[in-house]
Amino acid sequence: MVSFSKDNPLRWGIIGCGDVTEVKSGPAYNLTEGFKLAAVMRRSLDKSEDYAKRHQVPFFTNKASEVINNPEIDAVYIATPPDTHKLYGLKVAEAGKPCCIEKPMAPNYADSLEIFNAFQEKNLPLFIAYYRRSLPRFLKVKEWLDANLIGDVRHIRWHKSRSASPLDLNREYNWRTDASIAKAGYFDDIGSHGLDLFTFLLGDIENASGFAVNQQGLYSAYDAVTGSWIHKNGITGEGSWIFGVHERQDKVEIFGSKGEIRFSVLGEFPIELISKTKNQSLFIEHPKHLHQYHVANMQMHLSGQKIHPSTGNSGLHTSWVMDKILGII
Structure with missing residues (x-):
């Protein structure tokens, strides 16, 4: 269980504040009691700054490490294309922070398993953004x-x-x-x-x-x-x-x-x-911000009120099913 409150919120950082985070997901973090969107990263510093200004986010950068290793950031949402999910996911696990990863968890089951194991070894909460489970x-x-x-x-x-x-x-x-x-x-x-x-x-x-x-x-x-x-x-x-x-x-x-x-x-x-x-x-x-219930369920999971319906374990299973259909495994 993670300790946070309205007056002492869990501070989230987004890696990859692109289109998917504009309406669908990003605003849900500030709308969820006990959460705060405190940092955003995008490879273009100008676009990162523009996002931060429009969404009232206090810190912006074009370096993922400045979000992941920032002592003022408690948890990380990885919203980049799937080919970098493992790269950033392993770094978040190494930093010891809860994480939400966009779907699919990774481009294949092998990478998904590596991400899953990294968070399991440190007993860290891992969520996958299959938000339909919460709608x-x-x-x-x-x-x-x-x-x-x-x-x-x-x-x-x-x-x-x-x-x-x-x-x-x-x-x-x-x-x-x-x-x-x-x-x-x-x-x-x-x-x-x-x-x-x-x-x-x-x-x-x-x-x-x-x-x-x-x-x-x-x-x-x-x-x-x-x-x-x-x-x-x-x-x-x-x-x-x-x-x-x-x-x-x-x-x-x-x-x-x-x-x-x-x-x-x-x-x-x-x-x-x-x-x-x-x-x-x-x-x-559907709600205006499609991740609204998904993010609210993360809050309830991290505060010990319920188990989130989309965790690393379920996301890993979906990666396995997809690779089976594609004949990769």
């Missing part, structure tokens, strides 16, 4: 499942597709499609969210396999992935992530012995319950 919309889906409203769950299916973006078509650089950073491209960035959510809803996965190809030749990473898996409780699953088709889709179906649940992982659409005894469609709005 009310998906907690309602879990509530329906736990209440057995569709009976025994048999199978889950997710199809995620979209057309190539103008950035892709113009062959402009995007780290998300650079195989040296994210071998499976958008699957690493997007697919990880859903697979992690499915283990939260249905339990850990026992085995998985799949295929990955580059169909369009627009960038070095894979642009089409299909996979199948089985949860430890016998529930089967399948997924397809295709980033070169005409239509954008994001559809999850959970099939049970007495009904079905439908929802979107990424899109803001209603969640649907369809059964012989009850049909329901609910729209549950």
Whole structure:
């Protein structure tokens, strides 16, 4: 348990204060009681200063070490692209500070395991930014499942597709499609969210396999992935992530012995319950700052009130599942 209070807050530093931290995550640290965003880092000092001024952050730098080793910083949020997660994660563990790492935990399971072990050895809190585990919309889906409203769950299916973006078509650089950073491209960035959510809803996965190809030749990473898996409780699953088709889709179906649940992982659409005894469609709005509940749960975890739903252990499992689908392990 970490000691902090409203008058003596836990001071967070962000490494990589890019777009993802502008609205989605960064402001949540100042909005959470007992937390304070006290330092930010970006490779461009001008951009780091601009972020700090706009978000009322007292310290800014372009050197990660000046956040990690700063005695005025108690915990670190790593929001850089995944290829540097291990580099910075190991340094935060060495500094002895709690840490939150953006998803995916690392580009592969081996790097994720190294990060996990570093924090385990020092008994340090480690969180992974799979914030969907904390969002009310998906907690309602879990509530329906736990209440057995569709009976025994048999199978889950997710199809995620979209057309190539103008950035892709113009062959402009995007780290998300650079195989040296994210071998499976958008699957690493997007697919990880859903697979992690499915283990939260249905339990850990026992085995998985799949295929990955580059169909369009627009960038070095894979642009089409299909996979199948089985949860430890016998529930089967399948997924397809295709980033070169005409239509954008994001559809999850959970099939049970007495009904079905439908929802979107990424899109803001209603969640649907369809059964012989009850049909329901609910729209549950996301918060303005998507990490709000994720960060609030970190506060409760660090103060000893509850266990956070997305820790290093669960993030490591998601990395393992992804590497199994990609045939890396």
